[in-house]
Amino acid sequence: MGTALAGKKRPGEMMVQLFLLFAAGVSVLTTLGIVVTLGKESFLFFREVSPIEFLTARKWQPQIEEFGILPLFTATVVTSLIAMMIALPAGLASAVWLSEYAPEKARSVIKPILEILAGIPSVVYGFFALQSVTPALRNVFGGERVDVYNTMSAGIVMGVLILPLISSMCEDALSSVPHSMREGAYALGATKIEVSLNIVMPAAFSGLAAAFIVGFSRAIGETMIVALAAGAGPNLTLNPFRAAETMTGHIVRISGGDLSYDSIDYNSLFAIGLLLFLITLGLNMLSSRLVRKYREVY
Amino acid sequence: MNASFQSASLRERHRNGKIFSALFFASTLFAIVSLVTLLASVLDQTAGWVLIEYSIPEADIVPSDDEGNPIPLASLESEGLLSILDENLGGRRLKALDLEKPLAERSPGDLRELIIAEVLEPSVVRSWNFAESMLSRESIFQWAAETVPEGSLVFRWWISSSFLSHSQSSNALFAGVRSAILGSFMTIVLTILIAFPLGLGAAIYLEEYARDNRINRFIKTNIYNLSGVPSIIYGMLGLGIFVRFMAPLTSGALFSAASAAGDSVPLEAAALAADGRTILSASLTLALLILPMLIINAQEAIRAVPRTLRESGYALGATRWQVIFHHVLPSSMDRILTGTVLAVSRGIGETAPLVLVGASTFLTQDPTGIFSKFTTLPIQIYQWTSRPQSEFRNIAAAAIVVLMVLLMSLNSAAIILRNKFRSQRRV
Numbered sequence: 001m002g003t004a005l006a007g008k009k010r011p012g013e014m015m016v017q018l019f020l021l022f023a024a025g026v027s028v029l030t031t032l033g034i035v036v037t038l039g040k041e042s043f044l045f046f047r048e049v050s051p052i053e054f055l056t057a058r059k060w061q062p063q064i065e066e067f068g069i070l071p072l073f074t075a076t077v078v079t080s081l082i083a084m085m086i087a088l089p090a091g092l093a094s095a096v097w098l099s100e101y102a103p104e105k106a107r108s109v110i111k112p113i114l115e116i117l118a119g120i121p122s123v124v125y126g127f128f129a130l131q132s133v134t135p136a137l138r139n140v141f142g143g144e145r146v147d148v149y150n151t152m153s154a155g156i157v158m159g160v161l162i163l164p165l166i167s168s169m170c171e172d173a174l175s176s177v178p179h180s181m182r183e184g185a186y187a188l189g190a191t192k193i194e195v196s197l198n199i200v201m202p203a204a205f206s207g208l209a210a211a212f213i214v215g216f217s218r219a220i221g222e223t224m225i226v227a228l229a230a231g232a233g234p235n236l237t238l239n240p241f242r243a244a245e246t247m248t249g250h251i252v253r254i255s256g257g258d259l260s261y262d263s264i265d266y267n268s269l270f271a272i273g274l275l276l277f278l279i280t281l282g283l284n285m286l287s288s289r290l291v292r293k294y295r296e297v298y
Numbered sequence: 299m300n301a302s303f304q305s306a307s308l309r310e311r312h313r314n315g316k317i318f319s320a321l322f323f324a325s326t327l328f329a330i331v332s333l334v335t336l337l338a339s340v341l342d343q344t345a346g347w348v349l350i351e352y353s354i355p356e357a358d359i360v361p362s363d364d365e366g367n368p369i370p371l372a373s374l375e376s377e378g379l380l381s382i383l384d385e386n387l388g389g390r391r392l393k394a395l396d397l398e399k400p401l402a403e404r405s406p407g408d409l410r411e412l413i414i415a416e417v418l419e420p421s422v423v424r425s426w427n428f429a430e431s432m433l434s435r436e437s438i439f440q441w442a443a444e445t446v447p448e449g450s451l452v453f454r455w456w457i458s459s460s461f462l463s464h465s466q467s468s469n470a471l472f473a474g475v476r477s478a479i480l481g482s483f484m485t486i487v488l489t490i491l492i493a494f495p496l497g498l499g500a501a502i503y504l505e506e507y508a509r510d511n512r513i514n515r516f517i518k519t520n521i522y523n524l525s526g527v528p529s530i531i532y533g534m535l536g537l538g539i540f541v542r543f544m545a546p547l548t549s550g551a552l553f554s555a556a557s558a559a560g561d562s563v564p565l566e567a568a569a570l571a572a573d574g575r576t577i578l579s580a581s582l583t584l585a586l587l588i589l590p591m592l593i594i595n596a597q598e599a600i601r602a603v604p605r606t607l608r609e610s611g612y613a614l615g616a617t618r619w620q621v622i623f624h625h626v627l628p629s630s631m632d633r634i635l636t637g638t639v640l641a642v643s644r645g646i647g648e649t650a651p652l653v654l655v656g657a658s659t660f661l662t663q664d665p666t667g668i669f670s671k672f673t674t675l676p677i678q679i680y681q682w683t684s685r686p687q688s689e690f691r692n693i694a695a696a697a698i699v700v701l702m703v704l705l706m707s708l709n710s711a712a713i714i715l716r717n718k719f720r721s722q723r724r725v
């Protein structure tokens with residue numbers, strides 16, 4: 001009986017396997033779709049505007065055919081840097097506390113809270129930035145110095161949004177440091193803080209770096225907070241109290257309005273998208289390389 | 299002496315340790331404080347005093363009783379209400395309203411609402427948040443009396459049954475989230491139907507079938523990289539592929555053309571009006587967006603199933619798919635479902651991709667099928683938040699509360715589901 005079944009063809013099994021292969025292939029198709037969509041429209045754009053002008057010109061004013069990404073790019077970098085200045089220290093410190101110091105009970109309360117924070121939609125953070133953080137900033141620094149839309153409040157709130165991500169990635173890296181290393185240092189008379197700062201953190205360095213890079217990449221791609229709170233109009237400025245539109249904010253604002261396909265404005269959005277895609281992809285690949293490195297060591 | 303020096307330095311070292319651990323704890327606290335502030339500032343906007351101005355005062359339109367006092371609108375019956383409508387609205391408007399739903403058949407409550415909206419035409423002068431309303435009541439009343447003496451101050455809870463049952467309106471007092479809730483719901487159900495089988499299938503393929511060769515390694519790296527692509531890029535993908543390239547399919551024109559010989563002309567017209575900016579396009583886009591998360595999570599769940607379980611299945615002569623379907627999947631389903639719910643709640647909250655795929659900015663009709671135009675809760679929140687008037691801030695906050703309640707109930711459903719699967723497995 002058993003031998004009779006052995007060579008039997010099973011069309012059902014083949015069908016299932018084909019479907020599974022297709023399901024796995026969808027992700028490849030997605031990447032292909034992204035590359036083709038962004039590439040095609042950007043190609044149409046770069047036929048009109050030279051890439052050099054795109055990357056170096058200082059003005060973005062589609063009405064008068066000026067397509068210099070610099071103001072959008074600086075605003076993106078400014079908001080992301082402000083976000084990182086908050087999320088990086090706070091995320092790392094809370095990760096050290098959670099992995100090295102926190103009693104089990106506190107961990108079981110605080111971890112879910114961080115997860116709630118991470119699960120709140122970013123449009124809600126945008127509301128928070130515009131309605132609460134901006135008025136607070138204007139109270140503290142004065143209404144004439146702080147615009148109604150400003151990169152500062154968008155950056156701060158973005159920092160809060162990214163904090164849980166950085167915290168949980170850092171915690172993963174810290175807790176993957178083997179216990180024997182901690183015990184060794186304790187045996188030599190190190191205090192807890194010395195073990196955390198001088199033994200665990202250096203050992204987890206590549207993992208921590210990966211967390212920062214992923215956080216930065218997330219900040220650059222974050223859209224709704226900057227669309228609501230950072231400003232609606234390209235503005236080349238480094239002053240965080242001024243309004244300035246980021247790359248993502250610009251894409252959302254323009255595509256939300258009446259936009260005719262096959263216009264240069266429409267194509268320009270995809271050129272911005274392509275740049276955004278390349279930057280975030282580069283950062284993500286860098287971080288996954290770093291993660292692999294610390295996984296290999298231990 | 300040496301010993302005392304050492305102990306002093308030890309004390310210092312411990313003090314350093316305490317300072318740092320306090321710092322670490324403070325950072326963790328910062329996250330909690332931010333969460334609380336965020337929730338408080340949203341809730342703060344959902345109730346408070348509102349100063350409303352009417353284009354005609356109520357006393358001018360209602361009939362008087364025997365003593366010459368005006369009868370309040372609330373105590374009038376259908377007949378009286380209908381005569382008010384007759385007197386104050388133009389014939390054309392009356393006909394239009396009658397066409398929507400015959401006036402005679404409407405309930406007194408509906409008629410009152412209609413009179414308020416069409417005749418009295420209230421508009422918000424200013425609204426205050428909850429904290430202001432509680433703390434500085436006197437100054438609010440004083441301000442109102444000085445600025446708009448004929449206006450009326452009412453304390454309003456912005457989340458109400460009428461907020462849930464009304465559709466979008468240009469007047470914040472009558473705006474609601476019904477079509478947005480329906481849109482969110484339909485979009486997400488369709489997203490799950492598309493993404494769940496694909497995500498699970500890909501995970502099964504990668505964990506159970508794929509050999510460790512170059513192609514499969516490429517697929518794995520690719521999925522990891524996709525999970526880091528900003529959501530707005532998925533929106534551009536959706537716009538380029540689903541909305542434009544596949545417009546005949548996603549707008550439903552293809553299907554209505556087939557049945558055009560029949561009486562489906564209105565359907566076709568509706569489909570053409572929607573072009574590719576439909577619920578179907580939005581769902582396809584969101585499905586691709588949450589797919590990497592789904593796959594990675596399901597992979598981990600499948601990987602956690604012990605090898606011995608599979609071997610015992612094979613030993614009894616089961617085929618590969620039988621082992622997967624009857625043993626591996628049931629014992630990893632709780633984890634897979636939990637991860638799915640997490641991914642789906644991320645999908646519900648997504649805004650940017652849907653703006654690109656073309657969520658309608660102003661939609662007063664409910665979505666009727668997968669080829670209708672749509673709006674979702676996050677889109678409504680985005681639009682209302684970006685309006686400068688304070689009353690739109692209030693309804694944006696109210697919509698946020700609705701969204702968060704939706705997300706929370708989804709997550710608790712996931713926990714219940716997971717526990718059910720777990721207890722089944724133990725039996």
